[in-house]
Amino acid sequence: MTELSGAADSASPPRAPNIRDVAKAAGVSHQTVSRVLNDHPSIREATKERVLQVMEQLQYRPNRAARTLVTSKSRTIGILAATSASHYGPASSIGAIQDAAREAGYYVSTANMHNTETSGIQDALNHLVSQSVEGIVVIAPQKRVFDVISELQVSVPYVTMQSSSDSPHTVSVDQRGGARLATRHLIERGHRMIYHLAGPQDWIEAEERMAGFLEEMSAQDIPTTAPILGDWSADFGYRAGRELLRFRDFTAIFSSNDQMALGLIHAIRDEGLDCPRDVSIVGFDDIPEAAHFWPPLTTVRQDFTELGRRCVAQLLGNISEPEVVNIEGITAELVVRGSTAGPSF
Known part of the structure; x- marks a missing residue:
């Protein structure tokens, strides 16, 4: 029985390195490693480089939840989407926002509204806020969704794709x-x-x-x-x-x-x-x-790629500086192919 237990232990996956492992290998305190993770200005450049090098060698990946507790920043933005996101336009918008967020170093959490009544919208918003998102992009086809959101007390900055609005929260294609x-x-x-x-x-x-x-x-x-x-x-x-x-x-x-x-x-x-x-x-x-x-x-x-980029830029601007100037909308482009010609009569 003892031998079987030992065999099982040897077969278990290796423990992931933690912050104390990094500190020991770099010859610094775990508080110093924490300051490096949070880009604290008091850390000397040489120390920072040594800690980062050890992190790479050990393949250390900081725990996102733990970092959120320390920094009060989750590096996560939310997407609030209607169930109609299965259509090409909304689906492309979601994909573009996810790509732009990753380029900016942010994670993305998506919540789909199970209905567009006030309760469904509130439930989806609560789901995102519970994940400590720093901001939200709203993608929904119906104007009533935005009317409800404007009446709710949304606790984080948000941007909407609402082409009929002049609101400073809006980024859209014309x-x-x-x-x-x-x-x-x-x-x-x-x-x-x-x-x-x-x-x-x-x-x-x-x-x-x-x-x-x-x-x-x-x-x-x-x-x-x-x-x-x-x-x-x-x-x-x-x-x-x-x-x-x-x-x-x-x-x-x-x-x-x-x-x-x-x-x-x-x-x-x-x-x-x-x-x-x-x-x-x-x-x-x-x-x-x-x-x-x-x-x-x-x-x-x-141009959904550009739309996603501008949405994320607008949102991150609102997160860091709430009085940021609204980003201009995007002009649509006519692509002429073979389905149009002059009338035959």
């Missing part, structure tokens, strides 16, 4: 300007009978893109029909396209996202028509597959 670019492109191609396939009415981005379409049509003095409210899916785009093509009183459609545009192109082809010869289509987002649609999709590109 959705309305991007929609105007898409609409203007169709008008400049000679189209006058243009429909807009919009996103869900309660989505901020959908409302902004719809407003941009209507503004550009009005600015060009071109009559419009009521936008069609979709659900972002290719299936809806296909069904809407089949219904619209029964009358065919249009030559172009601006779709509020690329997935619905894909469904529209499918419907056009099933009707025996050609895109762009018979109907031109413009999308929004420039998803990775957009360049490989047939025809390749003309669309509005959002």
Whole structure:
């Protein structure tokens, strides 16, 4: 029995080095190692270099929870996301923020709201605050989420991706300007009978893109029909396209996202028509597959990498200096491909 116990002990994994191991190997006190970890100004450069070198040799990794207790800084930011983060735009935003945070030396903790009622939002916020996050980025499609957050007493700095707000908490892509670019492109191609396939009415981005379409049509003095409210899916785009093509009183459609545009192109082809010869289509987002649609999709590109970088920069600025000046939003870019041409009639 004794031999079996000894064999089990020898097979157990080695203990991870701790702060006292580092101190012993470097010939300093553990308080000195702690000061190095916290970048204390009283530590001589030579001592700091020796301690850091020993940390690397021993592969010592400081305990993040312990450091939080000592420094009151977790080096963690939170992302508060709606369940709709499964869509391309929100998902890309989350990925971009995670990448930018890592580059800045921060961890990321994400909390998904189980619903967008006040209780669901409060529960998700409480979850993040309980993890000692230093700031929060809010990614949610509905304006009501931001209305609730503005009423709550959020105890840490936060930044929102809310394109319809002038709040100093906001960083966003100019959705309305991007929609105007898409609409203007169709008008400049000679189209006058243009429909807009919009996103869900309660989505901020959908409302902004719809407003941009209507503004550009009005600015060009071109009559419009009521936008069609979709659900972002290719299936809806296909069904809407089949219904619209029964009358065919249009030559172009601006779709509020690329997935619905894909469904529209499918419907056009099933009707025996050609895109762009018979109907031109413009999308929004420039998803990775957009360049490989047939025809390749003309669309509005959002720079999610830059959006993530600016969100994190804004948030970290608010953490270190609450009166930081608001960072400007990002201009959308029109990417012209093969799905648009002049009208054939």
